[in-house]
Amino acid sequence: MSQLPPEKSPPDGLVEAFWEYERALMDNDLPALDRLFAPGPTTLRGDADGLLVGHDLISAFRGTRGGAPARRILQTHVQVVDAEHALVVAVTELERGGRGQQTQLWARTADGWAVTAAHESVPAPALDTRIWRVVGDPLLPPTARGVLDGESVAVKDLYAVAGQRVGAGNPAWLAEAHVEPRSATVVEALLDAGASVRGIARTDEFAYSLAGTNAHTGTPPNPRAPHRISGGSTSGSASAVSLGQATIGLGTDTGGSIRVPASYQGLYGIRTTHGLVSTYGVLPLARSFDAVGWLTRDAALLARVGDVLLPPSAAGPVHDLVTVPGLNALAQPDVAAVVDELAGGATRESWELSALPIWSSAFQVLQAWEAWRERGPWLTTRLDTLGADVRGRFEAAALIDDERAGAAARVVDDAGRRIGELIGDRVLVLPSASSVAPTPGEGLQAVRDATMSLTCLAGLGGLPAVSIPRTTADGLPAGVCLVAASGRDRDLLALAVELSS
Amino acid sequence: MSQLPPEKSPPDGLVEAFWEYERALMDNDLPALDRLFAPGPTTLRGDADGLLVGHDLISAFRGTRGGAPARRILQTHVQVVDAEHALVVAVTELERGGRGQQTQLWARTADGWAVTAAHESVPAPALDTRIWRVVGDPLLPPTARGVLDGESVAVKDLYAVAGQRVGAGNPAWLAEAHVEPRSATVVEALLDAGASVRGIARTDEFAYSLAGTNAHTGTPPNPRAPHRISGGSTSGSASAVSLGQATIGLGTDTGGSIRVPASYQGLYGIRTTHGLVSTYGVLPLARSFDAVGWLTRDAALLARVGDVLLPPSAAGPVHDLVTVPGLNALAQPDVAAVVDELAGGATRESWELSALPIWSSAFQVLQAWEAWRERGPWLTTRLDTLGADVRGRFEAAALIDDERAGAAARVVDDAGRRIGELIGDRVLVLPSASSVAPTPGEGLQAVRDATMSLTCLAGLGGLPAVSIPRTTADGLPAGVCLVAASGRDRDLLALAVELSS
Structure with missing residues (x-):
C-alpha cells in the first residue's frame, strides 16, 4: 500500500514554495510565477477556458490576463509522494464570493520547488457576460410542441425578443432601445416549433465584424480552440452552442458572420439565400447582403431548423460538387488541406479569378455605404461609443459617396450574376474562412480581408452557404463551406447531413 | 532536475486502470468507482460544488448523484513520478457540449492502481437553474446613482420585477402569471439608489419552507457548507450572494426565510419590523408575519441597504444585550456555543418559556390559515403541482377552520406582547436556526420544527432580527440572531456593524 497518510509531513521547502506562489499570484508577480512553474513543454495549467500545455504558453497567458481574482487559502491538503514530489490541493475563498479549488503537482528541481501541473477552478459567474446579455430557464418558453421540442435557442442580440430590448452589441444603443412587444418572425417560428429561447447572446457591435472581439463585453470563449478568438459577429450564439449552453445559435450573416464563427469553433452553420427567410424584427446591417442563419453542433439539427424556417425546395438533391484550387489557395495551407479532403471527389475547375x-x-464598399445609411444618423454623434475596430469601419463608411456606392453596386450585381453562372446547379466547395481561429494578438484586419475574399462570394450572389466542421492536422477546427444556387438551402442542408454521417 | 519528460512511459497497469475508471464512470458502476478510489480518510475529490475529503464521503456523493454527464476523453497528459505514482490530466469533451478537465493523482496500492486525489471541471451551464430563473448583465439597470452604486441584487421570485413574471417557485403559477408592468416598491428603491437587478432568484414554493429544497428546480448550492442544504425560502438569493453572483439578496421572512439561509450559508441577514418596509408588489404568504428582508456578505452593506429602505430611527443606539440559556438550549450544542460566545457580555436571564x-x-396555525386564504382558491385544483413537503403543509392548512385560527390569533397577539415586554429596549441574542445546515437526507421537518421554536419569537412580536454569521468548532456556518424592539431596525444594523468590525 502506498497510501498517503495526512501525518506524512511535507518535504523541506515545499510549504514555503506554496506560499511564495500564493503571494506571487496575488501580486501578479510574473517573474516569480514563471520561476515557480517548471520549465519545458510538459508543464500543464488548466482552468475553465482550457488546458495550456508548456511553460511558454502558460507564461504568455499570465502576461495578458491581468492577475488572478483576490482570494485566501481556506484549506490545504498535501499528498506527499516522496522527498521530491507532492500534490497540494487547496480550497480557496474568493474575495468576491464563493469557493474554488487549486490542485498542483510540485516537483523539486535544480532551481527549487516548481509546479509541473496545475488545475484551477473558480466559482462561475451568474452568467458569462462575454456570451450572454440575458438568460433564463427559459427566457421564453415554447408556444407549441413541434419538431424542435427540447431545443434551446441563443438569439443574437439583433433579433427582437418579446419583452426585451435589442442591444446590438453597443451599450448606448441598448440604453435607448425600447422593449420589444413581440419577437422577430423567425424567433416566433422557432418557439412555435417547440424550441425555447435560452437567452440573448452577444454580437459584435451592429454585427460589423467577423472577430467576436466586442470592445465592451469581451471575446466569448472558444472551447474548441482555447485562448483563440470566437469569430463573429454571431459570436455569443456560437460560443453558447459550443459550450452546450444552447442547442441552436440564431444569428445573421452579412459578410460571413455565421460561417466564420462556425469555422473557428467547429460548428455547423448556414447562411440562407438572401431574402428567403424573414428578417422582420432583425436589426439590419446592410440590406443587400443581410441573411438569417443559425449554428448547431450537428448536421441533423441544422437541417431540422431548416425544416421549420425554410420553404420546401422546388428542386431536387444537390450532389455535383465543384472545387476551385485558386480559391482554396486563398486560405492557409492547413485549412486548404481539409477543404481538399472533403472535396476529394469534386470536379476541379480553374476559374478566372482576377x-x-x-x-x-465592391462588396465591402456597398456594405459600408448601406451600413452607414442604416446607422449613420444615430451614430454620427455617438461614434465614441464604438470600439476602435468597428468605429474605424463606420468612419470609413461615412466617407463613401453615392457615386462610389453606385459603382460598387453595379460590380456587385455583375459579380453576383457571374458567380451564380459559375456555380450553376452545382455545389461550390471552398474554405469557410481563410484560417483557423487566430489568437487575439494576430492582425485581425488582415485576417478579415483574407476571409472576406472567400465569404463575399455567397454574399455577392445572395446564395445559401453551409459550413461543415473539420479538424486540421494541428487539431484545430476549420470549416468547409458549401455554396449552392439561390433557393437550394434545404438541398444543401440534406447534403450536409449526408456528408456528415 | 526531476522534470517529467513526456516520453517517460506510464507505469505498468496505469493506462488500463485509467480507462477502467472512465468506463466505470460512464456506466455509473459504483463498486468499480469505489475500488478505483483509494480507501481511507485522505482521498480527495473536488468539483464546482466543493471538495470531498475521505473515501466514504466520496462514495456517498457518487451514490446520490445519478452518474456523470456523458463525455469522451480528448487528450491525456501523464506525468510519471515513479513506478508507483503518476498524475494523469485529461481533457474531456461533453456530449452536451463544451470541454472539461480531470486531474487525478494515481498510486499503486496492494489492490492495484487507485486515485488518491481527483479534481473535476465541467463546463458551466448558461445559468445555474438551482439558483436563478432569469439573469442579465444586468436584468434591470439602476435608475439613478446613489449609495448602492455598483451593487447587484438577486431578487427572490416573489417580488414584481418590471417586464418579468412572478414565479413563486411553482411552474404552474409562473405559466399563468402576467408580465409585471412595474417593479415592487422595494426593488424600485434599490434601483433608485444605484443598484442593478442581476436576476430573479429561486424560492421555495410560495415561500412556504425553510429548507430551500424546491422540488422543481433543486436545492441551490451552499458554498460555505458543501453538499448541505441552502436554507430557504430565500434560497436562491442566499446562494447567489454566497457565490458572489450578486451582492444583495432580496427576500422575505415570514417564519425565518431570511434568518435560516443566512445562518446556513454564513451571511448577514435582516428581517425588518413587520409593516415597516413596503410589501407592495410582493406575493404574500401570511400577511400577519410577512416581512421584507435582505442578505449580504458583510455587515456594512447590510446596513447601507437599510439606509435606503428603512426610515430613520427615532431612538438611539442599542447596546444592552440579553441572552436566555433556555432558548440557546433549543439549538444543537455547536450552534449554542457560538451564540454564547457572541453573547459573552450579555445579561443572562431565565425566561418562563413553558x-x-x-x-x-399558534404561529404556525395562523400562518397556515392565512397562507391558505391567500393561495387556497388557486391551489385547490392544483395541489398536484406542489412538491411533497409544501403540498403537505398546504393540505394541512386547508383543514384549519376559522375558530381554530381565531384562537391561534389570540395566542399570537398575547405572545407578541409578552415577547416585546421581555425584550424591552434591549437586544435578545439567540440562535438564528437550531442547527447548522443539515444534509439533504436528514429529517427536514424535525429541523424545521426545532428552528421555528426560535425564529417564531421575532415573527410573533413583529420585531426586527439580524443574523450575524459565525463559525462552529467544525468550521460550519451558524448564525447568531439579534432581536430588538419594533422599529429599531437601523439601530440593530448599526450594532451588527459594530459587532462585526
Missing part, C-alpha cells in the same frame, strides 16, 4: 479583389472590395 | 411550544404552534 476580378475577385474588385468583387470583394 | 408557553413556547404553544406560541410556536
Whole structure:
C-alpha cells in the first residue's frame, strides 16, 4: 500500500514554495510565477477556458490576463509522494464570493520547488457576460410542441425578443432601445416549433465584424480552440452552442458572420439565400447582403431548423460538387488541406479569378455605404461609443459617396450574376474562412480581408452557404463551406447531413 | 532536475486502470468507482460544488448523484513520478457540449492502481437553474446613482420585477402569471439608489419552507457548507450572494426565510419590523408575519441597504444585550456555543418559556390559515403541482377552520406582547436556526420544527432580527440572531456593524 497518510509531513521547502506562489499570484508577480512553474513543454495549467500545455504558453497567458481574482487559502491538503514530489490541493475563498479549488503537482528541481501541473477552478459567474446579455430557464418558453421540442435557442442580440430590448452589441444603443412587444418572425417560428429561447447572446457591435472581439463585453470563449478568438459577429450564439449552453445559435450573416464563427469553433452553420427567410424584427446591417442563419453542433439539427424556417425546395438533391484550387489557395495551407479532403471527389475547375479583389472590395464598399445609411444618423454623434475596430469601419463608411456606392453596386450585381453562372446547379466547395481561429494578438484586419475574399462570394450572389466542421492536422477546427444556387438551402442542408454521417 | 519528460512511459497497469475508471464512470458502476478510489480518510475529490475529503464521503456523493454527464476523453497528459505514482490530466469533451478537465493523482496500492486525489471541471451551464430563473448583465439597470452604486441584487421570485413574471417557485403559477408592468416598491428603491437587478432568484414554493429544497428546480448550492442544504425560502438569493453572483439578496421572512439561509450559508441577514418596509408588489404568504428582508456578505452593506429602505430611527443606539440559556438550549450544542460566545457580555436571564411550544404552534396555525386564504382558491385544483413537503403543509392548512385560527390569533397577539415586554429596549441574542445546515437526507421537518421554536419569537412580536454569521468548532456556518424592539431596525444594523468590525 502506498497510501498517503495526512501525518506524512511535507518535504523541506515545499510549504514555503506554496506560499511564495500564493503571494506571487496575488501580486501578479510574473517573474516569480514563471520561476515557480517548471520549465519545458510538459508543464500543464488548466482552468475553465482550457488546458495550456508548456511553460511558454502558460507564461504568455499570465502576461495578458491581468492577475488572478483576490482570494485566501481556506484549506490545504498535501499528498506527499516522496522527498521530491507532492500534490497540494487547496480550497480557496474568493474575495468576491464563493469557493474554488487549486490542485498542483510540485516537483523539486535544480532551481527549487516548481509546479509541473496545475488545475484551477473558480466559482462561475451568474452568467458569462462575454456570451450572454440575458438568460433564463427559459427566457421564453415554447408556444407549441413541434419538431424542435427540447431545443434551446441563443438569439443574437439583433433579433427582437418579446419583452426585451435589442442591444446590438453597443451599450448606448441598448440604453435607448425600447422593449420589444413581440419577437422577430423567425424567433416566433422557432418557439412555435417547440424550441425555447435560452437567452440573448452577444454580437459584435451592429454585427460589423467577423472577430467576436466586442470592445465592451469581451471575446466569448472558444472551447474548441482555447485562448483563440470566437469569430463573429454571431459570436455569443456560437460560443453558447459550443459550450452546450444552447442547442441552436440564431444569428445573421452579412459578410460571413455565421460561417466564420462556425469555422473557428467547429460548428455547423448556414447562411440562407438572401431574402428567403424573414428578417422582420432583425436589426439590419446592410440590406443587400443581410441573411438569417443559425449554428448547431450537428448536421441533423441544422437541417431540422431548416425544416421549420425554410420553404420546401422546388428542386431536387444537390450532389455535383465543384472545387476551385485558386480559391482554396486563398486560405492557409492547413485549412486548404481539409477543404481538399472533403472535396476529394469534386470536379476541379480553374476559374478566372482576377476580378475577385474588385468583387470583394465592391462588396465591402456597398456594405459600408448601406451600413452607414442604416446607422449613420444615430451614430454620427455617438461614434465614441464604438470600439476602435468597428468605429474605424463606420468612419470609413461615412466617407463613401453615392457615386462610389453606385459603382460598387453595379460590380456587385455583375459579380453576383457571374458567380451564380459559375456555380450553376452545382455545389461550390471552398474554405469557410481563410484560417483557423487566430489568437487575439494576430492582425485581425488582415485576417478579415483574407476571409472576406472567400465569404463575399455567397454574399455577392445572395446564395445559401453551409459550413461543415473539420479538424486540421494541428487539431484545430476549420470549416468547409458549401455554396449552392439561390433557393437550394434545404438541398444543401440534406447534403450536409449526408456528408456528415 | 526531476522534470517529467513526456516520453517517460506510464507505469505498468496505469493506462488500463485509467480507462477502467472512465468506463466505470460512464456506466455509473459504483463498486468499480469505489475500488478505483483509494480507501481511507485522505482521498480527495473536488468539483464546482466543493471538495470531498475521505473515501466514504466520496462514495456517498457518487451514490446520490445519478452518474456523470456523458463525455469522451480528448487528450491525456501523464506525468510519471515513479513506478508507483503518476498524475494523469485529461481533457474531456461533453456530449452536451463544451470541454472539461480531470486531474487525478494515481498510486499503486496492494489492490492495484487507485486515485488518491481527483479534481473535476465541467463546463458551466448558461445559468445555474438551482439558483436563478432569469439573469442579465444586468436584468434591470439602476435608475439613478446613489449609495448602492455598483451593487447587484438577486431578487427572490416573489417580488414584481418590471417586464418579468412572478414565479413563486411553482411552474404552474409562473405559466399563468402576467408580465409585471412595474417593479415592487422595494426593488424600485434599490434601483433608485444605484443598484442593478442581476436576476430573479429561486424560492421555495410560495415561500412556504425553510429548507430551500424546491422540488422543481433543486436545492441551490451552499458554498460555505458543501453538499448541505441552502436554507430557504430565500434560497436562491442566499446562494447567489454566497457565490458572489450578486451582492444583495432580496427576500422575505415570514417564519425565518431570511434568518435560516443566512445562518446556513454564513451571511448577514435582516428581517425588518413587520409593516415597516413596503410589501407592495410582493406575493404574500401570511400577511400577519410577512416581512421584507435582505442578505449580504458583510455587515456594512447590510446596513447601507437599510439606509435606503428603512426610515430613520427615532431612538438611539442599542447596546444592552440579553441572552436566555433556555432558548440557546433549543439549538444543537455547536450552534449554542457560538451564540454564547457572541453573547459573552450579555445579561443572562431565565425566561418562563413553558408557553413556547404553544406560541410556536399558534404561529404556525395562523400562518397556515392565512397562507391558505391567500393561495387556497388557486391551489385547490392544483395541489398536484406542489412538491411533497409544501403540498403537505398546504393540505394541512386547508383543514384549519376559522375558530381554530381565531384562537391561534389570540395566542399570537398575547405572545407578541409578552415577547416585546421581555425584550424591552434591549437586544435578545439567540440562535438564528437550531442547527447548522443539515444534509439533504436528514429529517427536514424535525429541523424545521426545532428552528421555528426560535425564529417564531421575532415573527410573533413583529420585531426586527439580524443574523450575524459565525463559525462552529467544525468550521460550519451558524448564525447568531439579534432581536430588538419594533422599529429599531437601523439601530440593530448599526450594532451588527459594530459587532462585526
